[in-house]
Amino acid sequence: MSANRPAAIVVLAAGEGTRMKSKTPKVLHEIAGRSLVGHVVSAARELEPEQLVVVVGHASEQVKGHLAAHYEGTRTAFQAEQNGTGHAVRMALEELGQAPDGTVVVVCGDTPLLSGETLSALVGTHGADGNAVTVLTAEVPDSTGYGRIVRDAATGAVTAIVEHKDASDAERAIREINSGVFAFDGRLLADALGKVRTDNSQGEEYLTDVLGILREAGHRVGASVAGDHREILGINNRVQLAEARRLLNQRLLERAMTAGVTVVDPVSVLVDVTVTFERDAVVHPGTQLLGATHVAEDAEVGPNTRLRDTVVGRGARVDNTVADGAVIGESASVGPYAYLRPGTRLGAKAKAGTYVEMKNASLGEGTKVPHLSYVGDATIGEYTNIGAASVFVNYDGEAKHHTTIGSHCRTGSDNMFVAPVTVGDGAYTAAGSVITKDVPPGSLAVARGQQRNIEGWVARKRPGSAAAQAAQAAGEAAEREG
Numbered sequence: 001m002s003a004n005r006p007a008a009i010v011v012l013a014a015g016e017g018t019r020m021k022s023k024t025p026k027v028l029h030e031i032a033g034r035s036l037v038g039h040v041v042s043a044a045r046e047l048e049p050e051q052l053v054v055v056v057g058h059a060s061e062q063v064k065g066h067l068a069a070h071y072e073g074t075r076t077a078f079q080a081e082q083n084g085t086g087h088a089v090r091m092a093l094e095e096l097g098q099a100p101d102g103t104v105v106v107v108c109g110d111t112p113l114l115s116g117e118t119l120s121a122l123v124g125t126h127g128a129d130g131n132a133v134t135v136l137t138a139e140v141p142d143s144t145g146y147g148r149i150v151r152d153a154a155t156g157a158v159t160a161i162v163e164h165k166d167a168s169d170a171e172r173a174i175r176e177i178n179s180g181v182f183a184f185d186g187r188l189l190a191d192a193l194g195k196v197r198t199d200n201s202q203g204e205e206y207l208t209d210v211l212g213i214l215r216e217a218g219h220r221v222g223a224s225v226a227g228d229h230r231e232i233l234g235i236n237n238r239v240q241l242a243e244a245r246r247l248l249n250q251r252l253l254e255r256a257m258t259a260g261v262t263v264v265d266p267v268s269v270l271v272d273v274t275v276t277f278e279r280d281a282v283v284h285p286g287t288q289l290l291g292a293t294h295v296a297e298d299a300e301v302g303p304n305t306r307l308r309d310t311v312v313g314r315g316a317r318v319d320n321t322v323a324d325g326a327v328i329g330e331s332a333s334v335g336p337y338a339y340l341r342p343g344t345r346l347g348a349k350a351k352a353g354t355y356v357e358m359k360n361a362s363l364g365e366g367t368k369v370p371h372l373s374y375v376g377d378a379t380i381g382e383y384t385n386i387g388a389a390s391v392f393v394n395y396d397g398e399a400k401h402h403t404t405i406g407s408h409c410r411t412g413s414d415n416m417f418v419a420p421v422t423v424g425d426g427a428y429t430a431a432g433s434v435i436t437k438d439v440p441p442g443s444l445a446v447a448r449g450q451q452r453n454i455e456g457w458v459a460r461k462r463p464g465s466a467a468a469q470a471a472q473a474a475g476e477a478a479e480r481e482g
Contacts, residue, residue, distance in 0.1 A: 004123035007051065007102030007186050009044040010092040013037045013109030014057025014079040019237045025059040026235065027109045028066055031245040032252065033272025033290060036235055037063070039112035041071050042273075044105070046116025047123065051100065053077050053092045054109065084204030085180075086196045089189070099190030103127065106182045106207065110235045112244055113251075114181070118226050125224035126183035132219030133189075133211055135161070136181035138229035146177035147208075149223060158221040161208060176225070179232035182207070183224075188214060248273070261295075269302075278314075296330075310340070313348070326358075329365070347382070361392075364407060376400075377419065381407030387431065388413045406441065 017026020027037035034042065037054065044052055056063045057079040067074045077095035079088050089106055093099060103123055107114065118136070126134035135158055137149050143164075148171050150160040161178045162171050192210040200206065215221050226232055235241050252273060253266045260279030263269055268285040274292050281295040284302030291309040295301055298315045310323040318328060319335035325342035328334055332346045336354055343360035346352060350363040353370040361375045364382035369375055373386060377394040380386070384405055392403050393416055401419035405411070409423055412431030423429065424441030433447040458468050 004047060004103075004120045004127065006047055006049045006105050006123055006183070007100035008092075008096060009047065009049040009052050009105045009107065009119075010089055011037065011040050011044065011052070011054040011107055011109045012085060012088050013040075013063060014055050014060075014082055014088055015110075016058040016082075017110070017236070020235075020241075021238075025063055027063060028059075029235070029241055031112055031241060032248045033274050034112070035066060035070075036112045037067070037109040038070060039273075040107055040109050040114060041067070041074060043114050043116040043119060044107065045071075047105075047120055049105070050102070051075065051096055053095055055079050055088045055092050057082050057088075084198075084202070085207035086193055086205030086209060089207055090193045090205070093190055093193070100186035102186055104184045104186040104189055106184065108180050108234055111179075111181070111232060112235065113231045113233055113248060115231060118228075118231055119181075121227075122181065122183050122224040125222065129222045130220065131183075131222035132185050132214045134183040134222045134224055135211070136179040136183075136226060136232065137176050137223045138179055138226040138232050139175045140177055140229045141175075143172070143175050143177050148172070148174040149176040149178060150174065151176075151223070156222070158211070158223050159215070161211065176223075178208075179226065180234070181232065184210070185219075188219065192217075264302075281312075305335070378403040378405065378417075380405045381409070381425065383407060384409040385411070387411050387415055387429075390415045390417070393418045 013027040015026065020026045020029065028035045053075045054067060055077045060078055064076050067076065075095060077092045079091045103126055105119060105123060122134060122136050135149065145164050147161045147163050148167055149158055150162055150171060151157065152159050189210060192213040195213050196205045196209045198205055211221050230247055233244060235244055249270055252271050253263050253269060256277050257263055261277045262282045264283065265285040269283055270288045272290045275289045276294045278297040280298050282300040284300065286304040287302035288306040290307065293307045293310050295312045296314040299312045301307065301312060301318045304320045305318055306322050308324045310326045312318055312328045313330035313332060315331040316328045317333050321335040321338045323340035326340035326344040329346045329348040329350055331349045333351045334340065338352050339357040340352060341359035344358040345362040347363055347365040347367065349366045351368040351370060352358055355372045356369050357374045359376040361378040363380050366383040367380050369386040370388065372388050373390040375392050377400050378392050384407060390411060394400050403417045403419045403421050405423040406425035406427065408426050411429045412433060414432045415429055416434040418434065418436045421435055421438060423439040426442045427439045428444045429435055429439065430444065430446040433445060435445055435447055439445040458471050462468050
């Protein structure tokens with residue numbers, strides 16, 4: 001359990017986010033495999049708070065549904081009208097039923113780069129300094145437009161947060177800014193919220209007014225400085241969304257590389273927060289690793305590969321491939337230009353080669369589908385070879401059917417396996433066969449019509465054509481040679 005466990009964390013996620021210009025609520029836009037609010041909730045959960053409340057408002061049912069589906073146990077408070085941040089926190093405390101006895105952290109639901117480590121440091125500073133409220137701040141290269149943090153030179157306590165438009169020249173030179181994230185004494189917060197006024201230009205209850213109320217009552221207001229100012233970046237439009245994605249992606253790849261993963265060209269690689277690696281994995285340029293994808297030790301993925309919810313076994317090689325919900329065994333080979341759909345499982349040393357598509361199919365150890373084939377709804381045993389241009393005909397127009405091919409089989413090129421059908425262990429099938437009946441183990445199945453040549457057909461049916469002229473020339477040359 002975290003040493004800095006807060007009594008409650010309140011996530012503010014009620015706003016509409018009109019600048020996103022989207023039918024999707026701002027906090028549900030995704031980067032790196034999680035919604036914006038999901039990133040914040042995940043960071044908050046690292047502190048193991050006694051209560052976690054997300055304040056919802058705009059598109060509340062959609063946001064609540066998302067939280068229920070992905071973050072079980074998260075409580076929500078409804079803010080019917082967005083009457084300011086102070087009002088939102090008041091709604092959260094009403095949802096809790098009473099003022100929390102301990103630290104209450106308030107965070108914004110659109111700050112996906114905020115880490116649990118930074119939140120933990122905020123709570124730690126809050127407790128160690130005995131503050132009534134502690135502001136998470138950051139020192140930024142350019143503080144234009146931000147609220148400046150003014151401190152007491154002797155004690156370091158925060159004496160004011162001055163908005164840019166109201167700041168003097170000296171205050172505008174301050175590089176420490178307000179992030180909008182706070183840690184409060186829960187009971188003092190509840191009492192102060194009841195004193196917040198709405199006599200401002202917006203007619204709203206501002207959470208920042210609580211700082212002045214507590215300071216005037218003789219309580220200390222302190223600050224905790226974030227180690228990386230980029231963590232506090234909020235998202236208001238698509239440009240900022242893309243920038244946050246870039247920064248988060250950089251963080252994730254640096255973490256992977258520090259742990260022993262080779263990323264050949266980090267600029268061209270995208271990963272989700274839920275992707276995991278083992279050391280000595282290699283990621284080549286142009287690769288996207290999404291969802292619950294895992295890349296094991298000594299495996300190589302890419303270039304130009306997209307894997308979602310896919311497990312890549314130790315020493316496997318995946319090249320120019322799209323895979324979704326697949327399991328690729330140890331030392332298996334996939335691609336180039338392969339498509340592995342959900343339910344695909346490749347055993348150790350198996351191969352799904354060039355222009356191979358597989359769906360709900362299992363290949364045993366050492367089995368190969370080298371090229372130009374579709375394998376759907378099938379189980380194939382060990383050390384079998386599937387010939388080029390093979391199609392597993394699994395759909396009859398109404399239902400899917402299964403094909404089973406045994407171990408140590410050799411199937412010819414241009415085969416059609418019309419399911420349901422079984423090919424026994426050690427069997428062979430001839431090239432060009434359409435297999436509609438079960439093939440006993442060790443048998444050779446030949447299922448094709450007898451070839452019949454109709455001589456002179458082109459000259460009679462396509463007179464004067466290029467084909468007819470070529471055939472005539474070939475015939476004349478044969479006569480001369482004869």
